[in-house]
Amino acid sequence: xxxxxxxxxxxxxxxxxxxxxxxxxxxxxxxxxxxxxxxxxxxxxxxxxxxxxxxxxxxxxxxxxxxxxxxxxxxxxxxxxxxxxxxxxxxxxxxxxxxxxxxxxxxxxxxxxxxxxxxxxxxxxxxxxxxxxxxxxxxxxxxxxxxxxxxxxxxxxxxxxxxxxxxxxxxxxxxxxxxxxxxxxxxxxxxxxxxxxxxxxxxxxxxxxxxxxxxxxxxxxxxxxxxxxxxxxxxxxxxxxxxxxxxxxxxxxxxxxxxxxxxxxxxxxxxxxxxxxxxxxxxxxxxxxxxxxxxxxxxxxxxxxxxxxxxxxxxxxxxxxxxxxxxxxxxxxxxxxxxxxxxxxxxxxxxxxxxxxxxxxxx
Amino acid sequence: xxxxxxxxxxxxxxxxxxxxxxxxxxxxxxxxxxxxxxxxxxxxxxxxxxxxxxxxxxxxxxxxxxxxxxxx
Numbered sequence: 172x173x174x175x176x177x178x179x180x181x182x183x184x185x186x187x188x189x190x191x192x193x194x195x196x197x198x199x200x201x202x203x204x205x206x207x208x209x210x211x212x213x214x215x216x217x218x219x220x221x222x223x224x225x226x227x228x229x230x231x232x233x234x235x236x237x238x239x240x241x242x243x244x245x246x247x248x249x250x251x252x253x254x255x256x257x258x259x260x261x262x263x264x265x266x267x268x269x270x271x272x273x274x275x276x277x278x279x280x281x282x283x284x285x286x287x288x289x290x291x292x293x294x295x296x297x298x299x300x301x302x303x304x305x306x307x308x309x310x311x312x313x314x315x316x317x318x319x320x321x322x323x324x325x326x327x328x329x330x331x332x333x334x335x336x337x338x339x340x341x342x343x344x345x346x347x348x349x350x351x352x353x354x355x356x357x358x359x360x361x362x363x364x365x366x367x368x369x370x371x372x373x374x375x376x377x378x379x380x381x382x383x384x385x386x387x388x389x390x391x392x393x394x395x396x397x398x399x400x401x402x403x404x405x406x407x408x409x410x411x412x413x414x415x416x417x418x419x420x421x422x423x424x425x426x427x428x429x430x431x432x433x434x435x436x437x438x439x440x441x442x443x444x445x446x447x448x449x450x451x452x453x454x455x456x457x458x459x460x461x462x463x464x465x466x467x468x469x470x471x472x473x474x475x476x477x478x479x480x481x482x483x484x485x486x487x488x489x490x491x492x493x494x495x496x497x498x499x500x501x502x503x504x505x506x507x508x509x510x511x512x513x514x515x516x517x518x519x520x521x522x523x524x525x526x527x528x529x530x531x532x533x534x
Numbered sequence: 535x536x537x538x539x540x541x542x543x544x545x546x547x548x549x550x551x552x553x554x555x556x557x558x559x560x561x562x563x564x565x566x567x568x569x570x571x572x573x574x575x576x577x578x579x580x581x582x583x584x585x586x587x588x589x590x591x592x593x594x595x596x597x598x599x600x601x602x603x604x605x606x
Contacts, residue, residue, distance in 0.1 A: 177572070177576065180576045252572075254571070254572045256570065256571055256597070258543070258570075261543065261545065316547060316548075316551060321544070321548060322545065324542065324543030324544055325543040325544075325545070326543065327570075327597055394573050394576070394577075396546075399546055399547070402546075402547060403547065403550075406547060406551070407547075407550060407554065407581060407584075409580070409581070409584065411580060465545040465546045465547075466545075466546060481545075
């Protein structure tokens with residue numbers, strides 16, 4: 172008889188993991204990352220999209236090592252604990268589209284669920300409406316789950332297939348080493364960099380990478396998920412993942428207090444706007460898309476690291492979605508939502524409803 | 535013969551949803567759940583225990599786990 176035997180998967184395990192991330196994320200801000208953005212999976216994937224020129228928004232271009240670390244840390248954990256399971260084939264095109272709209276929604280709010288918590292922990296009151304929207308979107312997702320929504324089964328595949336996304340991340344890391352930022356230059360080799368704005372703010376490369384690897388490792392073990400937290404609470408009344416996320420937010424708040432990074436208010440918050448309805452609606456769209464795709468953007472990275480090719484497609488959808496967001500004026504800025512942000516959120520919600528309603532197994 | 539729930543290849547939260555549906559249906563006895571990831575194994579075990587069921591055995595096979603849960 173084999174019992175669970177994974178201490179990270181216990182209640183205290185997931186609380187511990189949330190707490191560690193709650194310390195590391197504000198520390199990354201102290202060490203150079205943008206304010207209330209120690210870790211933002213959506214923002215950092217958007218910065219990567221900028222670094223490789225998928226959009227040309229000059230202030231958000233940086234090859235973020237944290238994202239690379241998340242995937243590779245998870246890959247290492249999956250191999251150490253024999254959990255690497257190469258698998259593909261569960262509605263990849265749907266996952267891609269969900270990834271695109273998850274990113275579009277997140278960039279209307281200006282942050283993924285991770286950053287929503289970090290914004291709140293840094294005193295940004297606008298995050299409350301983002302989190303409410305997130306929960307509302309996830310709640311809509313649970314209605315679809317109850318009605319039989321299902322993306323279908325994956326199939327086991329070749330080991331090399333599971334390695335493709337981690338290899339892409341290794342390639343990105345190699346590019347970051349080969350073409351490091353040059354003072355005063357917006358381009359180094361083939362990579363784009365920001366001279367000002369959030370893209371110009373980053374912790375030292377090795378710190379970002381190591382913190383990313385640590386988080387990737389422990390999050391793979393614990394299955395930390397900022398969307399599953401609310402989904403399981405609503406769907407099953409289970410507090411397991413939720414307790415991890417609460418630990419993350421609480422410890423980040425305490426760490427911010429210690430580091431002098433807590434500045435309560437609604438106006439002039441860093442990399443944020445205070446258009447309440449669109450903070451809510453953007454995250455509602457993102458939350459629904461994350462729920463339908465089976466996990467938050469961080470979790471999708473960790474799954475990609477343990478061989479899940481469909482999660483990798485979702486991540487690629489998010490990176491491409493960042494391109495759409497900035498090229499088409501969908502993304503918000505501290506001045507407010509983009510010229511076409513409203514239309515994009517409405518279209519995204521309609522697409523998610525279409526997916527949720529039509530992808531049901533007939534009972 | 536136990537009731538079998540085949541949740542192989544399905545992602546969160548499907549394996550737990552299917553297990554809880556089966557638990558509701560049969561109320562007591564034995565259920566066998568097939569999953570293919572450690573995450574699903576942990577989630578299904580946790581969900582079953584939260585419903586007062588006992589995880590009596592988890593058999594690891596090539597690419598999957600066979601979880602046996604029971605309630606008198």
